[in-house]
Amino acid sequence: MSQAVLAALKSKFGDALLATSSNYGDECVTVAAAKLIEVATFLRDDPKMAFDSPVFLSCIDRLGLSESGPRFEVVIQLRSLSLRHRIRIKVPLEENKLKLPSVSALWAGFNWLERETYDMYGVEFEGHPDLRRIYLYDEFKGFPLRKDYPKDRRHPLVRREWSDE
Amino acid sequence: MSELKTLILGRKDLGDAEDFEGMPNDLMTVNMGPSHPAMHGTIRIELTIDGERVVKSDINPGYLHRGFEKESEYATYTQIFPYTDRLNYVSPLINNVGFAMAVEKLMGITELPIRAQYIRVIISEMSRITDHLTCVGASAMELGAFAPFLFLVKVREWIYELLEELTGARLTHSYVRVGGVGKDLTEGFSEKLTGLLDKMEGVLDEAKGLLNNNKIFFDRMSGVGVFSKEDAIAFGLTGPCMRACGIDLDIRKDFPYLIYDQLEFDVPVGTSGDCLDRYLVRLEEIKQSTHILRQCLAKLPGGAVMIDDPRCSLPDKQETYNSIEGMIRHFKHIVDGIRVEPGEAYTFVEGGNGELGFFIVADGTGRPWKCYCRSPSFINLQTVPKTMAGRLISDIVPIFGMINMIGGECDK
Numbered sequence: 001m002s003q004a005v006l007a008a009l010k011s012k013f014g015d016a017l018l019a020t021s022s023n024y025g026d027e028c029v030t031v032a033a034a035k036l037i038e039v040a041t042f043l044r045d046d047p048k049m050a051f052d053s054p055v056f057l058s059c060i061d062r063l064g065l066s067e068s069g070p071r072f073e074v075v076i077q078l079r080s081l082s083l084r085h086r087i088r089i090k091v092p093l094e095e096n097k098l099k100l101p102s103v104s105a106l107w108a109g110f111n112w113l114e115r116e117t118y119d120m121y122g123v124e125f126e127g128h129p130d131l132r133r134i135y136l137y138d139e140f141k142g143f144p145l146r147k148d149y150p151k152d153r154r155h156p157l158v159r160r161e162w163s164d165e
Numbered sequence: 166m167s168e169l170k171t172l173i174l175g176r177k178d179l180g181d182a183e184d185f186e187g188m189p190n191d192l193m194t195v196n197m198g199p200s201h202p203a204m205h206g207t208i209r210i211e212l213t214i215d216g217e218r219v220v221k222s223d224i225n226p227g228y229l230h231r232g233f234e235k236e237s238e239y240a241t242y243t244q245i246f247p248y249t250d251r252l253n254y255v256s257p258l259i260n261n262v263g264f265a266m267a268v269e270k271l272m273g274i275t276e277l278p279i280r281a282q283y284i285r286v287i288i289s290e291m292s293r294i295t296d297h298l299t300c301v302g303a304s305a306m307e308l309g310a311f312a313p314f315l316f317l318v319k320v321r322e323w324i325y326e327l328l329e330e331l332t333g334a335r336l337t338h339s340y341v342r343v344g345g346v347g348k349d350l351t352e353g354f355s356e357k358l359t360g361l362l363d364k365m366e367g368v369l370d371e372a373k374g375l376l377n378n379n380k381i382f383f384d385r386m387s388g389v390g391v392f393s394k395e396d397a398i399a400f401g402l403t404g405p406c407m408r409a410c411g412i413d414l415d416i417r418k419d420f421p422y423l424i425y426d427q428l429e430f431d432v433p434v435g436t437s438g439d440c441l442d443r444y445l446v447r448l449e450e451i452k453q454s455t456h457i458l459r460q461c462l463a464k465l466p467g468g469a470v471m472i473d474d475p476r477c478s479l480p481d482k483q484e485t486y487n488s489i490e491g492m493i494r495h496f497k498h499i500v501d502g503i504r505v506e507p508g509e510a511y512t513f514v515e516g517g518n519g520e521l522g523f524f525i526v527a528d529g530t531g532r533p534w535k536c537y538c539r540s541p542s543f544i545n546l547q548t549v550p551k552t553m554a555g556r557l558i559s560d561i562v563p564i565f566g567m568i569n570m571i572g573g574e575c576d577k
Binding site: 023024025026052053054055056058060061065075077079081084088107108109111112113116120134135136137144145151 | 225226227230232234235236238239270271273396398399400401402412414419420508509510511513520522524526528534535537539543544546547576577
């Protein structure tokens with residue numbers, strides 16, 4: 001259904017797209033972090049794309065799953081309410097450079113989802129207005145959804161220091 | 166009198182300090198929650214207030230975070246069903262159905278036995294009714310209307326009783342399986358459900374009469390929590406809250422799954438996007454759900470309730486106990502889980518609060534590599550600070566009630 005979107009993206013950006021795929025009826029496009037804002041803005045503003053609404057944003061940790069390739073992959077799912085099509089943008093990220101530009105300025109709904117991804121995977125979103133942990137507390141150490149974080153690790157009770165300003 | 170009123174209601178705008186001669190005029194920070202009688206679920210709101218008026222609110226979810234995604238990575242696909250029950254615990258069967266559909270999509274199962282599809286629609290709609298009843302009832306109670314709450318919870322209890330009879334559990338059903346449902350409908354289920362729907366309509370009308378003619382309830386709901394169409398789209402709002410803003414999006418209609426395209430129902434849409442519209446949309450959806458249920462019961466076909474596919478169905482008990490192959494298959498199925506080909510897919514259904522989606526990355530083993538849940542509560546909750554800004558503290562109660570944040574689903 002969204003094949004037209006992939007075709008339009010290919011003709012507009014050409015080699016700047018790292019890969020496209022459409023498995024199980026889900027259309028995906030892989031772009032480098034540096035190109036993300038450009039592609040995302042096109043998807044939002046072009047009348048034939050009109051991806052006006054965010055669906056979800058998360059991250060995949062591929063540690064130990066594949067031998068080669070970057071460890072992390074940020075996944076952004078978008079939807080167009082007027083044209084009723086969907087697309088998934090994927091941004092591969094190396095472990096030592098876990099940063100990508102924030103898309104919360106383009107779609108307000110990604111604000112909390114980016115915070116959640118930061119909380120769980122430690123991915124930093126540059127330009128995010130308020131990048132704090134959302135589910136866990138500030139003193140929490142580590143990023144629990146990473147594959148090298150043991151499932152049964154326990155955290156000590158923390159006592160927060162209150163200051164009288 | 167007017168002075169007292171100003172004191173109670175707070176200043177009209179922040180610059181207007183004349184009424185407050187001698188009063189401390191700096192902003193105050195107040196914590197609402199994490200355990201507060203007017204909140205369903207545990208959540209903390211850090212309110213910056215000026216008198217009674219909310220200047221800024223910072224919502225901190227996460228008090229019910231149990232690590233659904235992390236736990237799922239260590240459980241077989243079948244073992245995840247009980248975890249999904251605990252996401253949205255007022256409509257657990259919709260979560261079951263959504264998760265099963267995500268796994269089926271990855272396995273390439275497109276055609277389920279038709280009876281299983283009907284049963285899935287029936288249990289989803291029953292769950293949707295319980296979800297909306299809880300939301301409307303609890304909100305009414307928080308606004309002081311206690312009687313409608315009792316009426317609505319009574320109806321909810323009838324549905325729970327019937328579901329308990331069907332699934333064996335009142336709340337955490339774990340009834341759906343990959344490839345169908347756990348067991349067939351119990352004897353006399355259709356008649357009982359028909360009787361229940363007839364009884365329910367009467368009680369709903371009573372409760373509706375109590376609420377719709379209640380001036381306090383109306384005044385506290387109308388014009389409160391208004392959200393514009395454009396904002397709703399940009400924030401990714403879904404479900405009844407989005408339809409209240411006047412956007413006609415229902416997954417069941419726009420991206421039909423199961424047998425929804427063969428059923429007749431209307432999608433109620435609001436006009437102003439305030440709490441009253443959200444309430445009215447929910448009431449109408451209950452009515453439409455009963456309409457769907459009646460159609461399903463009238464058309465309910467016979468046949469199997471589980472797909473005959475060796476990848477996901479357990480072997481016949483006769484075979485398990487009498488042949489070594491059957492025994493091994495049973496053992497592998499339970500211990501290793503359902504093997505799913507490597508791949509990733511996102512599947513979404515219309516949950517009680519909006520688009521409930523599961524994004525699963527499979528690595529070829531019996532356990533998912535990643536199982537992300539797109540919880541509508543979490544994404545809908547994000548809109549609350551915007552609707553609360555500039556309102557009175559008392560308005561937080563209806564706004565929160567109508568967003569219907571379910572702690573288990575929001576915090577995962």
